[in-house]
Amino acid sequence: MTRESVAVPCRLQINGQDYSADLPPSVTLLDLLRERLDLTGTKKGCDHGQCGACTVLVDGKRVKSCLILAVSIPDSVVTTIEGIAQDGRLHPMQQAFIDADAFQCGYCTPGQIMSAIALLEEGHIHSRAEIREFMSGNLCRCGAYNGIINAIEQVVSRQHRNQAGEAA
Amino acid sequence: MNVISTHIGQPVSRIDGVAKVTGQAKYAAEPHPPGMLYGVVVNSPIAHGRIETIHDTGARQVPGVIEIMTHLNRPHAALFEKSYMDGLGVPGAPYRPLHDGEIHFNGQPVAVVFAETFEAAREAAMLVRVDYERWPHNANFEVALHQKYMPSKTRSNYVPPKPRGDAAAAYALSAVKTEGRYHLAPEHHNPMEMHATTVIVEDDGTFTVWDKTQGPQAVQAYLASALSLSKDQVRVRNPYVGGAFGSGLRAVYNVFLATLAAKMLKRAVRVTLTRPQMFTHAFRPEAVMDIALGASRDSTLQSMIVKGVTDTSRFEHNMENIVIWGLINYRCPNATADYKVAPRDTYTSSDMRAPGAATGVNLLEMAIDEMAYACGMDPLAFRLHNYSDIDAMHDMPLTSKALRDAMAQGAQHFGWHDRSMIPGSMRDGRELVGWGMATGIWDAMFSPTSARARLGQDGRLHIATAASDIGTGTYTILAQTAAEAFGMPLDRIDIELGDSALPECPTEGGSWTAASAGAAVWLACHSLRTKLFAALARCKNAPSWARQDSVKLEGGALHGMNENAQDSLSLSDALSLTGQDVLEAEETAKPGLRGKISQMRKARFTHSAVFCEVRVDPELDTVRVTRLVNAVAAGRIMNPKTAASQIRGAMVMATGMALHEESLMDERVGRFMNHNFAEYHIPAHADIPDMDVLFVNEHDDEVSPLGVKGIGEIGMCGTAAAIANAIFHATGRRYRNLPIMPGA
Structure with missing residues (x-):
C-alpha cells in the first residue's frame, strides 16, 4: 500500500470557516489551501521554506505553510491573505502596501503582508534595521524591499498615533 | 506628440x-478547471547521452496516476527544429521537449507524470527510474573558452562592434595602461513565481493555456507551430505574471508539455516547475571580458580593447551585446572589440534583465574605475573628462543624453564631493567605508x-x-x-x-x-x-x-x-x-517613415549615474551596502512612483550580482547544483539599504511618440560596478570577479 492511499482526518478553522476532510498525510497546508480549497492567494515560491511566499498565520503566529502537513495541526486557526480584509475593507497593512508601492509582480506580496501583520504582533518594530532583520524570511525578487519597510512603518506609526489618541 | x-x-x-x-490576482498555476490533472516533470540527471530504458511500473501503481508521458508514448508533435523556433531569434536548433531519447543537457525533461492529485504525481515522479547511456560532456567554462567561436548566423539583435583608429598601436604608446580579465558568474532569474502552465480544454476542443510568460502571442505561435495546431485552437493568457526578468521570453518546457498532455489526455492539466527545476532552463550566461585601456598623462582615454565571451549550449548560439558599451559611451579615438560564444553541454543561456549590458557595462565600469585610479583622477571627473556626446562607436548623434545632469545631480545628492580619493582612508569606527560610482547605459527601444x-x-x-x-x-x-x-x-x-x-x-x-x-x-x-x-x-x-x-x-x-x-x-x-x-x-x-529615418540617423539610449557606499568589516571581510543613489535619464517618466520602484528593483538585483548571486556548476554531472534559495542567494530585506532614485529632466520628442525611453533595465547597468568600485575604495583591493565575496 502506498502512502497516498492512506487518509487521515484533518480539522481546521480557515478564515473563520470550519474545514474538515480526510486527507493523505503528505498534503501540505499550502497545497491544501491552493489546490483543494482554491485559496490561491497563498503562494508557492519554493516549497522548501526558503522564500516566505506561503506565509500564513496559524493560531496567530506566522508560519511557512509549505513546511506544515495539513493533518499535523488539528483544530488550529488558520488565517490567509483572503481572510484579513473585513467587510470589504482592506486591512491597514494591505492599504499601506498599495500606498507605499510595496510590490511589483505581487507574487511574494500575500506572504509579505501576512508576515508583516505577525511582525507587528511580535513587536519587532523598533527600527528600520529591526524590521528588515525580522522580515528577511520573505524574499522579493522584484526588489520592493524599501516600499515594504515603508508600508510597515506607516502602519506602525498610525497605530502609535491611535494609541496616543486613546491614551489622551 | x-x-x-x-x-x-x-x-x-x-x-x-x-x-x-x-x-x-490569478497567476498561471491558479485557475482550477474541473477534472484537472497535475503533471510533475522528471528531469535527466545526466548532461549528455541517450535514454536506454524507462522503468515506470512502480510509478504507475501509485493510486491516482493516470499517465506517464515520455518520448515513447507522447502524441504527435512537430518533427523539425524550425517548428520550435520562437520569436527571440536565437540561431541554432531549438530544444524539442520529449522529441526523442537523446539527452542534450542536465535537467532535460524525460517524463511527465500525470495524476489526480499533486501529491500522487509528486510521489510517482520520484519512482520513475531511467537508465541512460552516458556520453562525454563538458560543463567547465574554462574548457569551453578553448572552443569559442563566432556563429555564422548571428542573433537578430546582435550589434557587431565597429572598431575605430588603431587600438593596439595606441595602447602600446599610452602612458598609462590597465589590463585585466573580468568575470561574471552565471545567474538564474528566479522570479518568485515558478514557471507554470494550466491548460483548459474548452468544449469545442480548443485550448486555453494559462502560462507564465512575457509574450502570450509568442507562446501561442510557438504552441501552434510545435504542436501542429492552428492559432485558433490555442489561446494563451497571462493577466498576472509573478516576475520573469527574461525567464519568460522564450516558451519554457512546461507550457509545451502541459499542452501536449492536454491534447493526449483530453483533460485539463497543470504543470508547475519546482524551484530546483527553475535552474533547468534560462540563465544569464557566464562571461569573461578582457579589457585593456590606455590613457595619456592628462587622463584622456586613448585606447580601448575589449574582448568578451559568453557561454551557450551545444544546440543554440545565444549571443549578447557585452563588448560594445564602452565603445559607444566613451570618447576614445582608438577602440576595438571582439566577441565570441563558448559552447557547453547545458541548456542555452538566455536573456536576463538588461542582457548584455548588465554584464558588459558593469565589468567595463569596473575597468574604467581602475583606469581613473591609474591616472590619479577622481572616477567621476575621469568619466566627465572622457564623456562622449554622441554614439562614439557609430559616430552618430543621439536623440538625447542627459548623463552629465545625472552625474551632477547624483553626485550632489550623494555628497560625492566630500569623498577622499585614497582607498581605505574613510573609516567609521572599526568599519572601512568606501564610496564608488559608475555610469549605466541601455537601449531605448520602440x-x-x-x-x-x-x-x-x-x-x-x-x-x-x-x-x-x-x-x-x-x-x-x-x-x-x-x-x-x-x-x-x-x-x-x-x-x-x-x-x-x-x-x-x-x-x-x-x-x-x-x-x-x-x-x-x-x-x-x-x-x-x-x-x-x-x-x-x-x-x-x-x-x-x-x-x-x-x-x-x-x-x-x-x-x-x-x-x-x-x-x-x-x-x-x-x-x-x-x-x-x-x-x-x-x-x-x-515608427513610420520619419521614425525610421530618425532611427537610422540617431542613436537612442537611456543613461544613469550610480553612487554607492559600502561598509567592510576588516576582520570578517563582510560587505554591507549602506547607501545607493541612482540618477536616471530616461526621457519622460510616465509614473514616478512605479518607475522608482522599477529602478530600485533592478538595483536590488544588481546588488545580488555584485555580492550574492552565482549559479555553481557541478561539472561532473553538468548541473547547476545550488538550485534553491538557501544556496543561490538573492538579496533579502536585511541586505538592502534605503535607495534613492532621481529622475533627471530629459525632454526627447524623437526617441518615441510619447518621449518615453523605458526604465526596466537601466537600474541593473552600472549598479554592480558602483558597488565593486566602492569595495575597492574601502579596502584598496581590486576584485575583478562578480559576485565579490572578500571573505570567501
Whole structure:
C-alpha cells in the first residue's frame, strides 16, 4: 500500500470557516489551501521554506505553510491573505502596501503582508534595521524591499498615533 | 506628440494593487478547471547521452496516476527544429521537449507524470527510474573558452562592434595602461513565481493555456507551430505574471508539455516547475571580458580593447551585446572589440534583465574605475573628462543624453564631493567605508504595437492590448495614458492585458513596453475621441453645442465651450444619442517613415549615474551596502512612483550580482547544483539599504511618440560596478570577479 492511499482526518478553522476532510498525510497546508480549497492567494515560491511566499498565520503566529502537513495541526486557526480584509475593507497593512508601492509582480506580496501583520504582533518594530532583520524570511525578487519597510512603518506609526489618541 | 500632463507623470498607485494585496490576482498555476490533472516533470540527471530504458511500473501503481508521458508514448508533435523556433531569434536548433531519447543537457525533461492529485504525481515522479547511456560532456567554462567561436548566423539583435583608429598601436604608446580579465558568474532569474502552465480544454476542443510568460502571442505561435495546431485552437493568457526578468521570453518546457498532455489526455492539466527545476532552463550566461585601456598623462582615454565571451549550449548560439558599451559611451579615438560564444553541454543561456549590458557595462565600469585610479583622477571627473556626446562607436548623434545632469545631480545628492580619493582612508569606527560610482547605459527601444479603445454604455473606457505586466506597472501607466488621451478619470478605465486574443503587442522585454504600448493606447484613444465627435456631429437629436467643433471631452464627460460652457453630456448619454452600443477604435503605433529615418540617423539610449557606499568589516571581510543613489535619464517618466520602484528593483538585483548571486556548476554531472534559495542567494530585506532614485529632466520628442525611453533595465547597468568600485575604495583591493565575496 502506498502512502497516498492512506487518509487521515484533518480539522481546521480557515478564515473563520470550519474545514474538515480526510486527507493523505503528505498534503501540505499550502497545497491544501491552493489546490483543494482554491485559496490561491497563498503562494508557492519554493516549497522548501526558503522564500516566505506561503506565509500564513496559524493560531496567530506566522508560519511557512509549505513546511506544515495539513493533518499535523488539528483544530488550529488558520488565517490567509483572503481572510484579513473585513467587510470589504482592506486591512491597514494591505492599504499601506498599495500606498507605499510595496510590490511589483505581487507574487511574494500575500506572504509579505501576512508576515508583516505577525511582525507587528511580535513587536519587532523598533527600527528600520529591526524590521528588515525580522522580515528577511520573505524574499522579493522584484526588489520592493524599501516600499515594504515603508508600508510597515506607516502602519506602525498610525497605530502609535491611535494609541496616543486613546491614551489622551 | 504634445502632451499636457494631468495623468501622465503623476505618482499614481498601481491600479492592480487591490487584486494583488488581497490574493485575488490569478497567476498561471491558479485557475482550477474541473477534472484537472497535475503533471510533475522528471528531469535527466545526466548532461549528455541517450535514454536506454524507462522503468515506470512502480510509478504507475501509485493510486491516482493516470499517465506517464515520455518520448515513447507522447502524441504527435512537430518533427523539425524550425517548428520550435520562437520569436527571440536565437540561431541554432531549438530544444524539442520529449522529441526523442537523446539527452542534450542536465535537467532535460524525460517524463511527465500525470495524476489526480499533486501529491500522487509528486510521489510517482520520484519512482520513475531511467537508465541512460552516458556520453562525454563538458560543463567547465574554462574548457569551453578553448572552443569559442563566432556563429555564422548571428542573433537578430546582435550589434557587431565597429572598431575605430588603431587600438593596439595606441595602447602600446599610452602612458598609462590597465589590463585585466573580468568575470561574471552565471545567474538564474528566479522570479518568485515558478514557471507554470494550466491548460483548459474548452468544449469545442480548443485550448486555453494559462502560462507564465512575457509574450502570450509568442507562446501561442510557438504552441501552434510545435504542436501542429492552428492559432485558433490555442489561446494563451497571462493577466498576472509573478516576475520573469527574461525567464519568460522564450516558451519554457512546461507550457509545451502541459499542452501536449492536454491534447493526449483530453483533460485539463497543470504543470508547475519546482524551484530546483527553475535552474533547468534560462540563465544569464557566464562571461569573461578582457579589457585593456590606455590613457595619456592628462587622463584622456586613448585606447580601448575589449574582448568578451559568453557561454551557450551545444544546440543554440545565444549571443549578447557585452563588448560594445564602452565603445559607444566613451570618447576614445582608438577602440576595438571582439566577441565570441563558448559552447557547453547545458541548456542555452538566455536573456536576463538588461542582457548584455548588465554584464558588459558593469565589468567595463569596473575597468574604467581602475583606469581613473591609474591616472590619479577622481572616477567621476575621469568619466566627465572622457564623456562622449554622441554614439562614439557609430559616430552618430543621439536623440538625447542627459548623463552629465545625472552625474551632477547624483553626485550632489550623494555628497560625492566630500569623498577622499585614497582607498581605505574613510573609516567609521572599526568599519572601512568606501564610496564608488559608475555610469549605466541601455537601449531605448520602440516596437510596433496595437491597442484597442472601446467606450461602452456603462460610460467606461476599456483598453486592450496583448502586453504583459510582469510587475512593471504596465496596467497603471496604460490607464494613465488612456486617461490623458481620452479625457477620462482613472477610475472609469479598465485595462485588459495578458491574452493572445487581444491586439498585437510584442513580447514584454527590453524596456520597450512603456514607449510602444503607451503610444498605441494614445493613438487608439485619440482615434476613439475623433469617432465619438464625428458620430455626435452626424446625430440629429444631439444638442447643437455637442455637434459643433466647440466640444471638449474632459473628466469623462462632454462639455460645451464659450457660451455653451455650462452644458455637458455624459458619455453614456452621448453614446445613446449616437444609437450605438459601443464605439471602438484600434490603432497601431509604429515608427513610420520619419521614425525610421530618425532611427537610422540617431542613436537612442537611456543613461544613469550610480553612487554607492559600502561598509567592510576588516576582520570578517563582510560587505554591507549602506547607501545607493541612482540618477536616471530616461526621457519622460510616465509614473514616478512605479518607475522608482522599477529602478530600485533592478538595483536590488544588481546588488545580488555584485555580492550574492552565482549559479555553481557541478561539472561532473553538468548541473547547476545550488538550485534553491538557501544556496543561490538573492538579496533579502536585511541586505538592502534605503535607495534613492532621481529622475533627471530629459525632454526627447524623437526617441518615441510619447518621449518615453523605458526604465526596466537601466537600474541593473552600472549598479554592480558602483558597488565593486566602492569595495575597492574601502579596502584598496581590486576584485575583478562578480559576485565579490572578500571573505570567501
